[in-house]
Amino acid sequence: MSYSFSGIDHVQLAAPRGSEDESRRFYGDILGMKEIPKPVNLAKRGGVWFKCGAQQLHIGIQDDFIPAKKAHPAFDVDHLQALRKRMVEHGVKVKEDESLEGAERFYVNDPFGNRLEFLHWYH
Template sequence: MRIVAIDHVQLAMPAGEEAAAQAFYEGLLGVPRVPKPPHLERRGGCWFESERGEGAVKIHLGVEDPSYPARKAHPALRVEGLAALVEELRAAGVAIRDDEPLEGYDRVYVDDPFGNRLELLEPHA
């Protein structure tokens, strides 16, 4: 037996903030919102998933009360067109944080609307 992939990442969000999650993850990052299974829908939160490009991206946001964002632990999301995405995020008022260089990549950090840290990185050509 061995682990072969990460199926999804789950992050915390406050109750009732699904519209803010959708505006950020689908509207700005371009990961479509997908329906949750009916038996999980009653818990709140929302799922964002995409199968295009080099692999699947699955980010699930689950309601926690109280909600504590992941400020150090984070998913790293591989991006195509990082510079353009950074400009779109800045124009939308999202703070961009640079960090130490990582060999072979351009990268930045952003927070989602709930304070969860996300790393956005693009391999050098």
């Protein structure tokens, strides 16, 4: 084979038109992701991008937006309980799920109803 995958560059979630400020509040202020500038030619589409470890999270605007209820990104988080505490302090509803052998995890919905998983694998 002449090619190989080196990882995931970014994950994109959709959000309704006009949701950039709420995206900044949730992903930036509450979760602590750093906003990164969109390329000039893409900025006119709306949305907002964030740095998440070595990857990026793109929040794209979708006119006929419907939240992702099953499909979701899963974020590997050091000090997962500190993030859980921060979310609860900011009024974000944390949802427990069946345990995953070797990992601790929970789910939340972003302000637009997209499902997000946060987990940490025991090494």
